[in-house]
Amino acid sequence: MERVNALAKTKAAMIFSKSTDCMSHSIETLFHELGASPGVHELDHDPKGQEMECALQKLGCNPTVPAVFIGGKYVGSAGDVLAAHLNGSLKDRLMQAKAIWL
Template identity: 30%
Template sequence: MGSNNGKNSSEATEAVQKEIASEKVVVFSKTYCPYCANTKKLLSSSGVSAKIIEINLEPDQGKMTQAALLSLTSQRTVPNIFIGGKHVGGDDAIQNLARTGGLKPLLEEAGVPNII
């Protein structure tokens, strides 16, 4: 790995961490992903405002973002969801939280105004 790749990787990781810290709910998504659509629908129908980052809209940056997410979370797939700076997981995880009543307390802990 050349030093330029290391720098890009490091910058991508920093950019991802900055995004996660900038909002209470962040979803790394792809526009064509049905699981991402499920997650966005759940959040929207729950009255939760989330920052959605569609990583496929910038192919080169998106690949670096996906690699950074993998190194931060051990999860390469999308959606990759963060609430209050904490990694929640993907669509299965957030749907399960919603079903079992765990989503509302997580949102409240993060200071997210919600209407669940």
């Protein structure tokens, strides 16, 4: 869990993903369209990826990817991010975390 938290704080927006996961790619694309440049950490390319995936499960992330953090805080998985985008709160969170500027 320490590694997940440490990596989540390295960028204003961080997405934990797997290179073959289409929802992870979709969330990353959404962030880019909103003007953010999120950090992306692919668990399948990390030797400790399985441990990190277990830590994400303990946070309640099911499925475990994509797991999105904004401002170092866990936001949720794809469904949570899309819901936040639809109600307008995603952009506000990204602005508060200084992941985007308007």
